[in-house]
Amino acid sequence: MMKKNRELLILVIVTLVLLLNLVLGVHSAEKYTRHDFPNDFVFGSGTSAYQWEGAADEDGRAPSVWDTYAHDGYVHGGQNGDVACDGYHKYKVNRNDGRGPVNPKALEFYNNLINELISNGIQPHVTLHNFDFPQALEDEYGGWISRKIIRDFTNYADVCFREFGDRVSYWITINEPNVFSIGGYDQGNGPPHHCSPPFCINKSKRGNSTTEPYLAVHHILLAHSSAVRLYRTTYKEKQNGFVGISVYSFGIFPNTPTENDILASQRARDFLIGWIMEPLLLGDYPTSMKKIAGARIPTFTNRESKLVKGSYDFIGLIHYTNANMADNSVVLENDLRDFSADMAVFMYTPDLYANAEYPVEPWGLIEELNHFKLNYGNPPIFIYENGQRTASNASLQDVSRVNYLKAYIGATLDALRNGSNLKGYIAWSFIDLFELLDGYDSSFGLYYVDQNDPELKRYPKLSAKWYSWFLKGGRSSVEAIELEKDPSHVSNGHFFD
Template sequence: MLLSIFVLGGGVGVLSVHHYTRDDFPSHFIFGSATSAYQVEGAANQDGRTPTIWDTFAHAGHAHGHNGDVACDEYHKYKDDVQLMVETGLDAYRFSISWSRLIPNGRGPVNPKGLQYYNNLINELIKNGIEPHVTLFNFDLPQALEDEYGGWVSRRIIRDFRDYADVCFREFGDRVLYWTTVNEPNVFALAGYDEGEGPPLRCSTPFGVLNCNTGNSTFEAYLAAHHILLAHSSAATLYRTKYKDKQHGFIGIAVYTFGILPQTNTEKDILAVQRVHEFYVGWILDPLMYGDYPNIMKINAGSRIPAFTSAESKQLKGSLDFIGVIYYTNFNVTDNSDILKRKIRDFDADMAAQLAGKQDLFSEEEYTVDPWGLQQVLKKLKLLYGNPPIYIYENGQRSQSNPSLHDVSRVKYLHEHIGSVLDALRNGSNIRGYFAWSFMDLFELLDGYESGYGLYYVDRNDPDLKRYPKLSAHWYARFLRGTTTSRIGTIQLDKDPSLLSLAHLFQ
């Protein structure tokens, strides 16, 4: 599945080996794009919003000195952005709610200005025929809760999260059907509490990458994830008992995934691949599907991984209606079992495996356009978890941020991966939607504004932060309008009328 652009005898040509149109997807299948609150909203100090752990992390200089104080200013420009979504042809838009904009102290009174903003955004989307998919938490815990009791390392967070979710369900649930409780809990727990690469910057030597002042890498990632799972199940139970009969919505969680292959064909590396899946994906999904952590995690981590009570296990099991898949790239895996002999251990040591290229997870380099890993992930989810409904909530190509709109590699990436999704659908996977990450170039966790995934370029030198469609935005819009690429090999665009509308984009 490859769409290549090249010059043939002075003319522009397309080599396509995967032919599909939007009509090849089921009629109920949705296509969208996504962002998150701190990455796009801006207005960080306006209308009652208070700081979050992501604000604190960014202002400490960990994203090339950039921050989300202004970001893309979607807080003020949401109507214009919704019109761009209409022009692109999106069925749905995935965004997150800023907990501290809605409830500035993390608990207690609701901020009227924050409530008004999200009502306005949701109403604008629906008015324009775009379905809102809402995430409740994306790395941006109110700093007030972090300061008060340590945030996700305390069981007190479970009740506060449930109460926050209650406000969202009550205020927006008459128009929002799809709720993701937490985005990437596996990455958030590891980056924030083990490796010290993300907010709230908790870790301990010798494991932390950055200079953490608090934390304990040997167990806090497990503890934070444990409380995230309990908070999710508490919110899901609340929704099902209090709101679902009237609102008819669905609750899910979004997990970071990647394709994995053994570095060698040795039995040790093959077993290491299985451990990687269980430690990264099973860690989150096994409790939600089966009520407990994978056995290998409990064996290797021992008492450092918390145990669920029978009541908690019962509440966890089956507490999601869909899985949100976050997928970007692939890794090779090699066995590292010798590390289990270490007296001081963290998550990576317990996993006893190494990911080749893991250090490049947040780099500015482009991903290899090689979508076999996405199909592998989708197949595993189908086989291991009873083929649950899946929304691919993030999938996109990273590139260095620059004003060039000619993002051919992103077109290739989207073309191949959407084609891969179609293949998985034809193989029986219960996939309900695909969301390209991201709708526009935005504030990235570690890269700040140095790299971008956007369909739209944001001119940060323009006081109005004007948006410009990239080649990928034109390609995605063309696909969503039902236009196809051909599977007949090399084509001269000037000889193929069906491709003339796209030809100028490659010149």
């Protein structure tokens, strides 16, 4: 017992030293410029299709699972993406209904969009699946709970690689399979809204929360590896591109320095991140998951394990905030458990469904990057989403967003200097969007969209001006309040003029 307590004390001391180093590291990178990063380090900002396009029923666009979910009233206030930022009419975007002939208007739009980006010196990074897929496939066979989707997703990826791969070098197959599967197939707080009693949030009675989250991720990993294999065998030699997958990550910390909470923190990391990363790295799920979930978690065949293992050129990391984990292992005594119960933790994190600002705690990002470095072979990483949430309003003086970006880009630089294999930082989001958790109630955009204007006019916020200043070589230490008082410190707010 004394030896056990001594080991725990050492672990706590190491944790405290690490946190101290992280805090000091962030402080050391407060004053930096774009030129402190490698020349090939990528900066940018992101959007996503359903959140931006609109024109939900035009030019042959068929419904997706997000159309169904939003119109069934599960987004706050009955909001939906029918119009969103009206990207269709401003940039002409479209999709098909999941299978069959490719919609030529979709190809035309994306070809035009990609060409326009490249002509303006912007390198596109494309995600094939972002929480959304055709409703027709959900109706036909249940979407990601069926192995049939592996073939359909691979065929979809084949079209994209063939049509756009001569100009697109970086592909993400599926965004956040961990969060997508928990929300869509366990808790029912996202499409396709599967959840079985007694685990339901939103009164869904479809699906099976005890098995479907595991099944969905299993098929996602198989579809991802199938698409990667297709790219490597058919397109890689000619196009010289790279294919990865994105993982949602909190900064994960024990709620207290007790042994139970430290173990709970590790268990949460296995269930949230190891669930995706260990099959990619080792060809199988974490031992803790297999022990707890038992027969409910699918088994890879030897061939599938070999296909999944190593099926990535880089990892996309999605990170916004931190979470403290407390032990709740008593629930493992229950015979009936869903994925969340299997994880057996109390998770303390900012309310993901509110519009309150995230705390600025960039040491959590450094900790996660350090974990990927030490435990997952230090893969090439692009931070594909990171940004500050605010309530939606017409104020363009988003000082808190500037302060958040300054801190987290500084943390990115610290992690890079500490050996993390970082390749880029993409702020979320370029423009105010239909947010998947709370519609138009919250805002992440660097540009404001006036939803009361029939033309949905865009306006640069202070954060857009600061980001532009930084990308053009300005020192990060220029204060947001200074920019607010004297905009002459920056250009007219356009990123790439």
